[in-house]
Amino acid sequence: MFEYAPAPESRDVVDIRPSYGLFVNGEWVDSPGGEREKTVNPASEEVLAEFTMATDADVDRAVTAARAAYDTVWSRMPGRERAKYLFRIARIIQERARELAVLESLDNGKPIRESRDVDLPLVAAHFFYHAGWADKLEYAGFGPAPRPLGVAAQVIPWNFPLLMLAWKIAPALACGNTVVLKPAETTPLTALAFAEICRQADLPPGVVNIVTGAGATGRALVEHPGVRKVAFTGSTEVGRQIARSVAGTRKKLTLELGGKAANIVYEDAALDQAVEGIVNGIFFNQGHVCCAGSRLLVQESIEGELLDALKRRLATLRLGDPLDKNTDIGAINSAAQLAKIRELSEAGEQEGAERWSPSCPIPDKGYWFPPTLFTGVAQSHRIAREEIFGPVLSVLTFRTPAEAVEKANNTPFGLSAGVWTEKGSRILWTADRLRAGVVWANTFNRFDPTSPFGGYRESGYGREGGRHGLEAYLDV
Amino acid sequence: MAWFGTIRLVGDAGEVSTLTTSLAEIASSDAALRAFLHGLPGVDRVGADQRAAMLGTRSIKTTAKAQAIDLAISMVDLTTLEGADTPGKVRAMCAKAVRPDPADPSVPKVAAVCVYPDLVAGAVAALRGSGVRVASVATAFPSGRSSLEVKVADTALAVAAGADEIDMVIDRGAFLAGDYRKVYDEIVAIKAACAGDGRDAHLKVILETGELATYDNVRRASWLAMLAGADFIKTSTGKVAPAATLPVTLVMLEAVRDFRAATGRVVGVKPAGGIRTTKDAIKNLVLVNETAGDDWLTPDRFRLGASSLLNDLLMQRQKMSTGRYAGPDYFTLD
Incomplete structure (x- = not known):
C-alpha cells in the first residue's frame, strides 16, 4: 500500500492580525458603533481573527469616499493610467500568490491544491485581462467614448472569496468606476488582504473600499x-430581495445566483474523461460552486458502467486537511452550510433515492461532509430540484x-450545463437547446477571464468576464 | 457495456474456456477486430492531459518518498540499447543492477537489465543467481521494419541465449494503415517464439506511442496487444520523441485496469524513455496508485525503462538518509 505522508503547506507565510477594521478611503478605520464577529477556520473551528460588522453609517462613509474618489480622480484618469494600477495589482497578487492561497484555504476550507492552482492564477488573470481593456474601451462595441457609472456596490459570496472579488473589482476599476465591496x-x-494590496499598489484612496459584515451591511450597501x-x-433568495430594492432606482444591476446544472453524458462519451469531468463538476470546491454539475444525466445504456467507474474514482478522493497538498476534498465552509447539506441529503433518502459514499475517515473537529452520490433520483425529488451547494451528486438517467434536454431544462435555474460525447454534431445540437448561460463540452468548471459567465432565469442576469462583462460597468 | 459486450457476457457465466473462445472470436477476422477496437470508448486528449497534470501535482514527501524511491529502484529495467554496446559495457551494467550503490547494501536490486539480443548471453552469465532478470529487445528493434521470419528468428536468438523477457515492437505502419490483424498475428507469433526451447519468456509489447500519435490509438494498440497475449505493454523504444509521457502512461494504465475487469487477466505496464529524475519516477508511481490501483505497484506489473534514472534515485535516496547531496562522482557511471 502506497500511503502519501502528510504534505502540509506552511502557515508561516500568512500574517493574520487579531482584529480588523474597515478599509475606507485608503485607511483602516474603526467603526464607532460596529460590533465584532469572529471568522473561523472551518477545518478546525479555530478562531482566525475578529472583523467589524459595518453599520449604516460606516457604509455611508465608504460610499461617500468612493464617490469623492470617482469625481476627483478615478473617472478623470486616462484609461492607460488606470491600466497601470491594475497591472500593478495583478503582479502583486502573483508575487503574493502563495500567501493568499494559504489564507484562502484557512478561511474558506478549500484544498490548497485548488486555491493554489485554480483560484489564485484566475484572480491574477482577471486583473491582467481587465487591465488590458482599460485603455481600449472605445473598441469594446459600446460606442466611441463609453462612460463609467459611478460607485459600484459589490456583494460577494464565501465560495471563491478572492476570485469573486477579482470578478467584481477588476472590470469595475478598468471601466473607471470606484468600488465599495462587502x-x-x-x-x-x-478581501482584507486585498485592501493591503491596494495600498501596496498606491491605488488612490477611496477607489476601493472594503466593508465587512453580514446581511444588514449588504442591505445598507445596495440600498x-x-x-x-x-x-x-x-x-437566489437574496438576489430577489436585492432586485426588489433596486427596482425603480437608477442603479444598474447584475445578479449571479444559484444553479442546478445538468451534466449530460451520452453513451459515446470518452468514459474516463467523463468520469473526471463529473468529479470535477460536483466535488470541486466541496461542491460550493454555483455552476456545479449537481445533476448527472446519464444515458441508460451506459448507466451501470459509468456508475461503476465513478464509484471507483470517488474511492480515491482524499478528504482532509485543506492545507495538505494532496487533499482533494476540504472542509464545508460553515456549520450552517453543513446543516443545509445534511438536511437535503436526508430528504433525498426519505424520498427514496439511494445514497452512496466511499468509506473515508472524517476528522473529529471542523465541518465535513463525505463525497456523496444519489442514484435512482427522480425529477420530482428535492435533491434534483434544489441547490444543495455541497459535495452531493444526484444521478438521473435518460x-x-x-429527453436529456427536456430534463436538463426542467429547472427554474439556468446557469451552466455540461455535454459529454465524442460526436461534435451532438454537442452543437444539445448546446443549442440547453437553457443555460454556460455550456461546457467535454469539460466542466473551466473559467477564463476572456469568457463571459452568467445565467438566466433564477440564476440571475448580466455577464461577468469577456467583452460582454464590461457592459455592466459602463453607461450604455 | 457495448464496448466489451462479448467478453462481459461470457465473464458473467464465469467460464474461462468460453472466455478464451470469445477473445479468439474478437480476433477471428479483421472486421471483428476492427469493430472491437473502434468500439472502445474514445480518449479526450484535453481531459487526459489535465488528469495526468493534476496527478503530477501530488506531493510525495518524507516516509512516502523513501518508500517510493525504493519501489522505483526495484522497478527499473536498466537499459543500454546502443550500437556501441559491448560485452564489457553490459557486464558493468549488470554489476550495477545487482548492487546499485556499492556503499549501501540496503539499496534494492533493479528488476531487470535490458539489452540487444546478441548481448543477452553475457548478461545472463553476469546475473546468474542474482534474481535480476534479463530482458532483450527483439523483432528488428526499434523500427520493426522486417519480415515476420526475421522477427521470429531475432526473438528465438534472444530466448535461446537465456532472456527472461522479450521487448518486441509492433508494426506501427501496419497499425496506422488499419491492418490490425497483421499486428495481432505478429504478436501471437512472437509470443509463441517466447515459449520456444521449453522456456517461457515474458512478452513486453512496445507500442511506440510517439508514432501512434493519438490517445485513441494508444488505447486501441494497448487492447490489441493484450488480446494477442502481451504480458506487459510498453510505451516506447526510447528512440522516438515523445517517449513515455504521463498522459500516455495514464491511458495504458486505464487499459490494463479495464482489461482485468473484463477478462480477469493482469497485464503489466512499462513506461520507457525520458524518465530521468526521481520526480518523474514518483509521478509515474502516483499515476499507477490512483489509476490501476496498488495491485500494480510491484515490479511484476510495473516497470520503468531507464538508464540515467537509477543514479538520480540513488542520489535522492542518500539525501533522504543523510540530509545532504553527494556530488555526482559518488555514484558510479556504468
Whole structure:
C-alpha cells in the first residue's frame, strides 16, 4: 500500500492580525458603533481573527469616499493610467500568490491544491485581462467614448472569496468606476488582504473600499442612494430581495445566483474523461460552486458502467486537511452550510433515492461532509430540484437526446450545463437547446477571464468576464 | 457495456474456456477486430492531459518518498540499447543492477537489465543467481521494419541465449494503415517464439506511442496487444520523441485496469524513455496508485525503462538518509 505522508503547506507565510477594521478611503478605520464577529477556520473551528460588522453609517462613509474618489480622480484618469494600477495589482497578487492561497484555504476550507492552482492564477488573470481593456474601451462595441457609472456596490459570496472579488473589482476599476465591496461574513480575510494590496499598489484612496459584515451591511450597501451600480453573487433568495430594492432606482444591476446544472453524458462519451469531468463538476470546491454539475444525466445504456467507474474514482478522493497538498476534498465552509447539506441529503433518502459514499475517515473537529452520490433520483425529488451547494451528486438517467434536454431544462435555474460525447454534431445540437448561460463540452468548471459567465432565469442576469462583462460597468 | 459486450457476457457465466473462445472470436477476422477496437470508448486528449497534470501535482514527501524511491529502484529495467554496446559495457551494467550503490547494501536490486539480443548471453552469465532478470529487445528493434521470419528468428536468438523477457515492437505502419490483424498475428507469433526451447519468456509489447500519435490509438494498440497475449505493454523504444509521457502512461494504465475487469487477466505496464529524475519516477508511481490501483505497484506489473534514472534515485535516496547531496562522482557511471 502506497500511503502519501502528510504534505502540509506552511502557515508561516500568512500574517493574520487579531482584529480588523474597515478599509475606507485608503485607511483602516474603526467603526464607532460596529460590533465584532469572529471568522473561523472551518477545518478546525479555530478562531482566525475578529472583523467589524459595518453599520449604516460606516457604509455611508465608504460610499461617500468612493464617490469623492470617482469625481476627483478615478473617472478623470486616462484609461492607460488606470491600466497601470491594475497591472500593478495583478503582479502583486502573483508575487503574493502563495500567501493568499494559504489564507484562502484557512478561511474558506478549500484544498490548497485548488486555491493554489485554480483560484489564485484566475484572480491574477482577471486583473491582467481587465487591465488590458482599460485603455481600449472605445473598441469594446459600446460606442466611441463609453462612460463609467459611478460607485459600484459589490456583494460577494464565501465560495471563491478572492476570485469573486477579482470578478467584481477588476472590470469595475478598468471601466473607471470606484468600488465599495462587502465580502461574505464567513470569509473576509482575503478581501482584507486585498485592501493591503491596494495600498501596496498606491491605488488612490477611496477607489476601493472594503466593508465587512453580514446581511444588514449588504442591505445598507445596495440600498445606499449614492450607489450607481449593484453587483451581487450569491443565493437566489437574496438576489430577489436585492432586485426588489433596486427596482425603480437608477442603479444598474447584475445578479449571479444559484444553479442546478445538468451534466449530460451520452453513451459515446470518452468514459474516463467523463468520469473526471463529473468529479470535477460536483466535488470541486466541496461542491460550493454555483455552476456545479449537481445533476448527472446519464444515458441508460451506459448507466451501470459509468456508475461503476465513478464509484471507483470517488474511492480515491482524499478528504482532509485543506492545507495538505494532496487533499482533494476540504472542509464545508460553515456549520450552517453543513446543516443545509445534511438536511437535503436526508430528504433525498426519505424520498427514496439511494445514497452512496466511499468509506473515508472524517476528522473529529471542523465541518465535513463525505463525497456523496444519489442514484435512482427522480425529477420530482428535492435533491434534483434544489441547490444543495455541497459535495452531493444526484444521478438521473435518460433514453434519448430529446429527453436529456427536456430534463436538463426542467429547472427554474439556468446557469451552466455540461455535454459529454465524442460526436461534435451532438454537442452543437444539445448546446443549442440547453437553457443555460454556460455550456461546457467535454469539460466542466473551466473559467477564463476572456469568457463571459452568467445565467438566466433564477440564476440571475448580466455577464461577468469577456467583452460582454464590461457592459455592466459602463453607461450604455 | 457495448464496448466489451462479448467478453462481459461470457465473464458473467464465469467460464474461462468460453472466455478464451470469445477473445479468439474478437480476433477471428479483421472486421471483428476492427469493430472491437473502434468500439472502445474514445480518449479526450484535453481531459487526459489535465488528469495526468493534476496527478503530477501530488506531493510525495518524507516516509512516502523513501518508500517510493525504493519501489522505483526495484522497478527499473536498466537499459543500454546502443550500437556501441559491448560485452564489457553490459557486464558493468549488470554489476550495477545487482548492487546499485556499492556503499549501501540496503539499496534494492533493479528488476531487470535490458539489452540487444546478441548481448543477452553475457548478461545472463553476469546475473546468474542474482534474481535480476534479463530482458532483450527483439523483432528488428526499434523500427520493426522486417519480415515476420526475421522477427521470429531475432526473438528465438534472444530466448535461446537465456532472456527472461522479450521487448518486441509492433508494426506501427501496419497499425496506422488499419491492418490490425497483421499486428495481432505478429504478436501471437512472437509470443509463441517466447515459449520456444521449453522456456517461457515474458512478452513486453512496445507500442511506440510517439508514432501512434493519438490517445485513441494508444488505447486501441494497448487492447490489441493484450488480446494477442502481451504480458506487459510498453510505451516506447526510447528512440522516438515523445517517449513515455504521463498522459500516455495514464491511458495504458486505464487499459490494463479495464482489461482485468473484463477478462480477469493482469497485464503489466512499462513506461520507457525520458524518465530521468526521481520526480518523474514518483509521478509515474502516483499515476499507477490512483489509476490501476496498488495491485500494480510491484515490479511484476510495473516497470520503468531507464538508464540515467537509477543514479538520480540513488542520489535522492542518500539525501533522504543523510540530509545532504553527494556530488555526482559518488555514484558510479556504468
